Amino acid sequence: MPPEWIRWIAENIERGVPPQTLIDTLVQHRFERGQATYEVESRLPGYLLQKRAAPAPAAAAAKSSAATQYQYEKMGPQPGNSITIDGHTIGLQMSLAQPHLMVFGNVLSKEECEQLIALSQSKLARSTTVDEQTGKAEWHADRTSSGTFFALNETPLIAKLDQRIAQLMQMPVVNGEGLQILNYQIGGEYKPHYDYFPPDQPGSAQHIAIGGQRVATLIIYLNEVEEGGATIFPELGLTVTPVQGSAVYFSYSNSKNQLDPRTYHGGNPVTKGEKWIATKWMRQREYRSA
Ligand SMILES: O=C(O)CCC(=O)C(=O)O
Numbered sequence: 001m002p003p004e005w006i007r008w009i010a011e012n013i014e015r016g017v018p019p020q021t022l023i024d025t026l027v028q029h030r031f032e033r034g035q036a037t038y039e040v041e042s043r044l045p046g047y048l049l050q051k052r053a054a055p056a057p058a059a060a061a062a063k064s065s066a067a068t069q070y071q072y073e074k075m076g077p078q079p080g081n082s083i084t085i086d087g088h089t090i091g092l093q094m095s096l097a098q099p100h101l102m103v104f105g106n107v108l109s110k111e112e113c114e115q116l117i118a119l120s121q122s123k124l125a126r127s128t129t130v131d132e133q134t135g136k137a138e139w140h141a142d143r144t145s146s147g148t149f150f151a152l153n154e155t156p157l158i159a160k161l162d163q164r165i166a167q168l169m170q171m172p173v174v175n176g177e178g179l180q181i182l183n184y185q186i187g188g189e190y191k192p193h194y195d196y197f198p199p200d201q202p203g204s205a206q207h208i209a210i211g212g213q214r215v216a217t218l219i220i221y222l223n224e225v226e227e228g229g230a231t232i233f234p235e236l237g238l239t240v241t242p243v244q245g246s247a248v249y250f251s252y253s254n255s256k257n258q259l260d261p262r263t264y265h266g267g268n269p270v271t272k273g274e275k276w277i278a279t280k281w282m283r284q285r286e287y288r289s290a
């Protein structure tokens with residue numbers, strides 16, 4: 001993150017601006033939400049951090065027993081060695097019961113990955129105002145990742161992939177948020193986080209208001225990363241290495257509205273080459289972006 005933004009965060013924390021407001025403003029300025037959350041939270045004074053880390057007693061009790069109490073329900077992709085959707089065969093490579101997690105091969109073909117990167121590259125080029133000012137085409141090293149979204153059915157390719165992904169995840173297409181594309185350059189990472197909106201954080205209510213809580217994630221790897229860039233699940237000691245076209249699926253919300261903290265995950269820094277992923281988040285209900 002550029003130093004002027006770091007200063008902006010520090011000054012506004014000092015002035016007592018609520019952390020969630022800062023995070024939302026950063027996201028509006030095209031910083032990636034995970035990075036914005038990290039940059040703000042890591043600068044909160046100790047007492048505020050503790051306040052955020054120590055939820056109300058009822059919530060705290062629910063949280064401490066959440067890992068043991070989360071009830072795993074039959075949902076998402078059903079285990080089988082492979083699944084063929086519209087003539088395209090996806091292979092199951094590994095699955096875990098708790099949390100509910102699966103790794104798939106060939107979710108996208110090499111050509112589909114390449115087309116998705118090319119489509120995103122032209123969108124990203126339009127959204128980087130900083131680069132336009134300096135006239136430089138390359139990405140800023142201090143920006144941990146750059147991203148773009150595709151609205152549902154935005155192009156024929158996106159429509160085809162939205163269908164395939166929804167069928168794989170066993171969710172209605174309309175419950176999906178628009179496909180998010182992220183590009184990480186060397187040093188780019190996504191610090192460990194939950195994909196669901198933490199119920200004890202004030203900013204979550206406005207997200208949950210549209211389409212409900214997030215219930216499941218599919219992260220698709222669009223290229224081969226030369227070194228680094230694995231998706232890590234620190235609670236599980238699990239590392240998923242990016243392989244072009246393969247994907248990791250995990251679900252974390254059940255019909256009782258419980259959330260599974262075991263799905264805590266992040267993207268390790270890229271140390272050589274670059275990393276492209278496409279992420280699909282599914283909601284409890286139909287999701288309409290504003
Ligand atoms: O980059 C990764 O491997 C993780 C991405 C991620 O956590 C997300 O898109 O929600």
Ligand SMILES: [Fe+2]
Pocket residue numbers: 193194195265
């Ligand atoms: Fe995530």
